[in-house]
Amino acid sequence: MTETLLETRDLDVTFRRGRDRVPAVRDVSIAVTRGESYGIVGESGSGKSTVLRAICGLAPVSGGQILLDGAPIPDPRDAAFYRRVQMVFQDPYASLHPRHTIDRVLSEPLAIHGFDRREERIEQALAEVGLGEGFRFRYPHQLSGGQRQRVSVARALILEPQVLLLDEPTSALDASIQAEVLNLLDRIRTERGLTYVMVSHDLAVVAHMCDRLMVMQHGRMVEELTRDQLRGRAAATDYTRQLLQASKGYTPAA
Amino acid sequence: MAPLLTVEDLRVTFPTRRGPSEVVRGVSFTLGRERLGIVGESGSGKSQTGRAILGLTPPPGVMTAKRLEFDGIDLRRATPAQWRSLRGARLSMVMQDPKFSLNPTMTIGRQLTEMLRFHARMSAAEKQRAALAMLEAVQIRDPDRVFRAYPHELSGGMGQRAMIAMMLVTEPDLLIADEPTSALDVTVQVEVLRILDRLVRDRGMGLIFISHDLRLVGSFCDRVLVMYAGRVVEELKAGDLDKATHPYTRGLMNCLPQIDRDIRPLPVLKRDEAWAR
Ligand SMILES: Nc1ncnc2c1ncn2[C@@H]1O[C@H](COP(=O)(O)OP(=O)(O)O)[C@@H](O)[C@H]1O
Ligand SMILES: Nc1ncnc2c1ncn2[C@@H]1O[C@H](COP(=O)(O)OP(=O)(O)O)[C@@H](O)[C@H]1O
Ligand SMILES: [Mg+2]
Numbered sequence: 001m002t003e004t005l006l007e008t009r010d011l012d013v014t015f016r017r018g019r020d021r022v023p024a025v026r027d028v029s030i031a032v033t034r035g036e037s038y039g040i041v042g043e044s045g046s047g048k049s050t051v052l053r054a055i056c057g058l059a060p061v062s063g064g065q066i067l068l069d070g071a072p073i074p075d076p077r078d079a080a081f082y083r084r085v086q087m088v089f090q091d092p093y094a095s096l097h098p099r100h101t102i103d104r105v106l107s108e109p110l111a112i113h114g115f116d117r118r119e120e121r122i123e124q125a126l127a128e129v130g131l132g133e134g135f136r137f138r139y140p141h142q143l144s145g146g147q148r149q150r151v152s153v154a155r156a157l158i159l160e161p162q163v164l165l166l167d168e169p170t171s172a173l174d175a176s177i178q179a180e181v182l183n184l185l186d187r188i189r190t191e192r193g194l195t196y197v198m199v200s201h202d203l204a205v206v207a208h209m210c211d212r213l214m215v216m217q218h219g220r221m222v223e224e225l226t227r228d229q230l231r232g233r234a235a236a237t238d239y240t241r242q243l244l245q246a247s248k249g250y251t252p253a254a
Numbered sequence: 255m256a257p258l259l260t261v262e263d264l265r266v267t268f269p270t271r272r273g274p275s276e277v278v279r280g281v282s283f284t285l286g287r288e289r290l291g292i293v294g295e296s297g298s299g300k301s302q303t304g305r306a307i308l309g310l311t312p313p314p315g316v317m318t319a320k321r322l323e324f325d326g327i328d329l330r331r332a333t334p335a336q337w338r339s340l341r342g343a344r345l346s347m348v349m350q351d352p353k354f355s356l357n358p359t360m361t362i363g364r365q366l367t368e369m370l371r372f373h374a375r376m377s378a379a380e381k382q383r384a385a386l387a388m389l390e391a392v393q394i395r396d397p398d399r400v401f402r403a404y405p406h407e408l409s410g411g412m413g414q415r416a417m418i419a420m421m422l423v424t425e426p427d428l429l430i431a432d433e434p435t436s437a438l439d440v441t442v443q444v445e446v447l448r449i450l451d452r453l454v455r456d457r458g459m460g461l462i463f464i465s466h467d468l469r470l471v472g473s474f475c476d477r478v479l480v481m482y483a484g485r486v487v488e489e490l491k492a493g494d495l496d497k498a499t500h501p502y503t504r505g506l507m508n509c510l511p512q513i514d515r516d517i518r519p520l521p522v523l524k525r526d527e528a529w530a531r
């Protein structure tokens with residue numbers, strides 16, 4: 001028996017822009033198993049980030065339900081929720097406060113959630129993401145993009161969550177740095193038995209990182225595939241086949 | 255046949271507090287009527303190489319070269335008047351970020367027809383027709399609307415296409431495209447590449463295609479220069495990227511996750527100081 005940890009049922013998200021209503025997510029139902037790594041792929045504007053933000057309470061849910069361990073999650077999200085579910089954002093340049101040292105970035109969530117042994121936890125978190133003690137009192141501008149993304153991962157992990165929501169965590173990074181961060185995320189998930197929901201526009205990244213994935217287009221779910229189905233190019237829809245084709249690079253028109 | 259462009263020992267230097275910093279360090283290549291890719295990681299000097307060729311090195315940066323020749327013209331000695339007649343008309347560049355290249359206060363149509371200002375023999379109506387045809391060629395479905403639109407009224411992908419139309423409307427002999435499709439979705443990206451491909455094949459344009467995406471460059475270009483720390487460390491036929499011999503090129507290829515192959519952990523790049531020497 002597999003056990004669902006995180007679930008959305010018929011999730012709708014609608015933004016208001018002046019008088020306009022922008023439906024960003026429509027009828028999205030996913031069920032992520034404990035310990036699973038679940039991917040969301042699609043082109044820009046398809047609603048991938050909005051699904052993650054809705055789970056975190058950062059987007060206006062206009063319909064449907066979000067459940068954690070079978071129970072609807074409280075609105076607004078409480079401290080207990082953020083201890084279990086943490087998010088890593090795409091842009092490592094924008095997501096760290098420019099005037100806070102790494103030490104402060106990591107100690108704040110510990111203080112807010114009343115954790116003990118803070119010194120030890122900070123040292124451990126830095127070591128876990130491959131940053132030495134030397135980085136602890138630096139500011140974000142003194143770090144490279146890959147180092148900043150490691151800090152974002154450390155910040156998310158320091159509360160020992162069960163679920164990490166990862167929004168294009170390597171899209172802003174060079175290929176060689178992407179490989180390092182993906183390896184880090186992969187290792188941590190195995191070691192800690194974490195559950196991931198990872199958004200990416202890159203099918204190869206999702207194939208590498210995720211056991212199962214959903215393809216989104218225009219706010220809706222197009223189809224769900226396992227990694228093996230993706231590898232075997234066993235897509236059920238033209239849209240997914242088109243994405244698979246494009247991921248190979250350029251092919252001259254027939 | 256003489257090459258369209260000859261670049262020999264191109265260097266770009268910026269003054270910094272710690273002394274001059276050379277960010278392009280002796281780049282040499284020739285370009286025919288072909289698709290030449292320049293790949294490398296961020297900061298390797300790709301954009302500065304492209305800008306230097308067009309005389310667009312931002313001050314206080316300084317460009318030097320032993321030779322920089324476009325169709326027999328020594329670009330190092332080009333006067334401002336010569337540059338004005340070359341840029342846009344015969345030499346064009348698509349910049350990495352469309353926000354910096356589209357004028358927010360002018361309609362797309364006006365900007366497109368302005369590009370044709372050096373084509374004195376064209377009437378206003380002819381210019382408008384050429385502009386609309388170009389918008390259609392970059393797969394803009396509603397060219398009349400886009401012609402009348404201001405940049406902020408267009409989506410990102412549409413803006414990128416409008417900008418590509420702008421760079422191509424003059425039918426340049428040489429186009430430098432700096433990550434022209436990086437902000438586009440894969441399905442749109444393919445359409446834009448087809449347009450560039452056609453211009454090279456049918457009109458004999460020379461194309462320098464700058465990108466960080468090895469897979470894309472390998473599948474799209476004829477030849478590839480691989481840059482590292484301001485230098486070209488390897489030059490290859492695009493189809494031979496998987497036979498690259500330089501450890502940097504090989505490392506960049508190997509660290510990419512692949513749909514069909516499960517290598518865990520992904521090989522990471524081990525940098526060697528000797529590459530930068
Ligand atoms: N804060 C917001 N206000 C209004 N519209 C938004 C907001 N955030 C996202 N959207 C819209 O929702 C849609 C989905 O966006 P997003 O989830 O960011 O897509 P993706 O992550 O797949 O690129 C887009 O049309 C976007 O413009
Ligand atoms: N205006 C500038 N002043 C000083 N250094 C610069 C300037 N522009 C770029 N550089 C430096 O030149 C190097 C090469 O930059 P660039 O050509 O933009 O790299 P790429 O396009 O390969 O990412 C980088 O180290 C960058 O920091
Ligand atoms: Mg997004």
Ligand SMILES: [Mg+2]
Pocket residue numbers: 300301302350432
């Ligand atoms: Mg660049």
